[in-house]
Amino acid sequence: MxxxxxxxxxxxxxxxxxxxxxxxxxxxxxxxxxxxxxxxxxxxxxxxxxxxxxxxxxRSNAKFAIPNIGSEVLARVVRINPRAASVAIMMVGSTPCQEDFQGVVRVQDIRATEKDLVQMINSFRPGDIIRAEVISLGDQRSYYLATTKNEHGVVFAQSAAGNTMVPTSWEEMQDPKTGDVEKRKCAKAF
Structure with missing residues (x-):
């Protein structure tokens, strides 16, 4: 064998x-x-x-992290379009994934209120690291994720100048070196 x-x-x-x-x-x-x-x-x-x-x-005894409905995940935004952001799920809870799982955050799953006013470009950018919740096992290609809770959203982002940004409100991040402000759906800090 x-x-x-x-x-x-x-x-x-x-x-x-x-x-x-x-x-x-x-x-x-x-x-x-x-x-x-x-x-x-x-x-x-x-x-x-x-x-x-x-x-x-x-079956093996190795510990593999697999997203389930209700799991909190950390993911990297790979690409965005006006209707959804494609992400690579890197961690489930505190357990790293052996390989990245594909996920999608649809525009209607970004915020809990005023969903019709949400614009993807003002919420995420490619390269951002987000905290999200798995809301559906989705289709064969991707898990469906949501950032509707206050503690979900962008946890790490770089500005256009390449500097690490800090959140200034739930919808803005600022580059501390240049002072530039960019729109994001920020995760509430614990």
């Missing part, structure tokens, strides 16, 4: 095609594709006779 490099395999991860592999423990098949049904590590068992090798997922 040979096991590949220990990479966190999450439920729903595509493992291979039924033409190439047999489905083993910890997997399921749908439409000719083999998926993981549990959290663990991917392994491949050699073929018996003339059959295909068996792909399987085995």
């Amino acid at each position: 040979s096991s590949q490099a220990a990479v966190a395999i999450t439920p729903g991860r595509r493992l291979g095609l039924t033409q190439e592999y047999e489905a083993g423990t910890g997997t399921y098949m749908r439409n000719g594709i083999i998926y993981s049904s549990i959290l663990g590590s991917k392994g491949i068992k050699g073929a018996e006779g003339s059959g295909n090798p068996t792909v399987f997922v085995e």
Whole structure:
């Protein structure tokens, strides 16, 4: 039994095609594709006779951080558009993720009130680090996140000049060196 490099395999991860592999423990098949049904590590068992090798997922004792509904996460904003910000989830609670999970903060999930007045460019910028809550497991690509609580929002940002900014209110951050002020949805400091 040979096991590949220990990479966190999450439920729903595509493992291979039924033409190439047999489905083993910890997997399921749908439409000719083999998926993981549990959290663990991917392994491949050699073929018996003339059959295909068996792909399987085995549980491991390693601690993997996986976002769940209600989890508080730290994420880096990767890109924004007028309707949503794409983020890479780096930590779940105080546990770092072994690999970044993709997330989305939709414009209607930024603030709890006056949602129709929210503009993405005034809330986040690429490179910002945000604290958010997982509100939905989303689709196959991304978790849906919200920053509607006061303690959620931008926790780290750099100005256009490259300096670390400090929050001056819940919706503004200032570069202490240049004095420039930029709009952000700031997280309330504890």
